[in-house]
Amino acid sequence: MLAIFQFYFSAIVLMLPLLSCVGIGAFWARRDLPFGGSFITTLVTSVTTPALVFHTFATTRLDDRALAGVAAATLLALALCAGASALLLRAARLPARTLLPTAFLPNAGNLGLPMSQLAFGDAGMSVAVAFFAVNSFVMHTLAVRLLPGVNTRGSWKSPVLLACLVAVGLRALRVPVPDWVVETARMLGAVTVPLMLLSLGHALALIPSGGLRDGARVAAIRLGTGLLAGLLVAWMLDLEPVLAGALTLQMAMPCAVVSYMYARRYTDLGDTAASAVLVSTVVFLAFAPLALWFAHGA
Secondary structure (H helix, E strand, O other): OHHHHHHHHHHHHHHHHHHHHHHHHHHHHHOOOOOOHHHHHHHHHHHHHHHHHHHHHHHOOOOHHHHHHHHHHHHHHHHHHHHHHHHHHHHOOOOHHHHHHHHHOEOOOOOHHHHHHHHHHHHHHHHHHHHHHHHHHHHHHHHHHHOOOOOOOOHHHOHHHHHHHHHHHHHHHOOOOOHHHHHHHHHHHHOHHHHHHHHHHHHHHHOOOOOHHHHHHHHHHHHHHHHHHHHHHHHHOOOOHHHHHHHHHHHOOOEOHHHHHHHHHHOOOHHHHHHHHHHHHHHHHHHHHHHHHHHHOO
């Protein structure tokens, strides 16, 4: 028990930079200070995140087989999570089609990237980026199609997906990337995580609390099915410890903020999705040190 308490305290200390960035974003929102949310969102999705993906894939020490394994494991875990989430939403008498993206897609960007790096170092970051690329593709192309009135034409042109394809193509062809390109991608990618954390804190501070009861149920589905799906896939595929731990941690992330944004724009259940994001994030951060301990043993 003492060892767990010591690890919990150490993990909280390690998480202080992450929590500080989230707190600054929340403080900014509460003080109603100028915040270019649209600019940051566009910058992160169109420039810095693609740069991070490209740099990580171009420089990672994971071999191509390991990266392909992460992508396959991610798709399988998300599929299992989506199926279980749909059944549980129906059992809870909640609109499964509308709330399914919120229930099964994890926050692989704002929290997934820094948490994986915190837990597993550079190897965990490489796994997290591969997971994030696949998760982003599923979110912006497949999952969003579940919502009514969504026009997804051209979604395959996502900068994150294109950066992933270019980096993987260069690796496969053994084409050397110029040092100045790698350094430019590194510099741009380095600001991605802080910007994501600031945006997360700002968004959480402004999320309305309406639909809290239904949102809490969606949050429970996200956290529970995500963790179980990650553990099941890691066991089924007999993944290496770091890959298994990073995948499990990614799948256990709270609801993605972008799922709330989609729900608010295209449905009348924006408050429910917002509450799910808020509740799942608060619960995850409260138990994050235990999640780190558990992921290390996955």
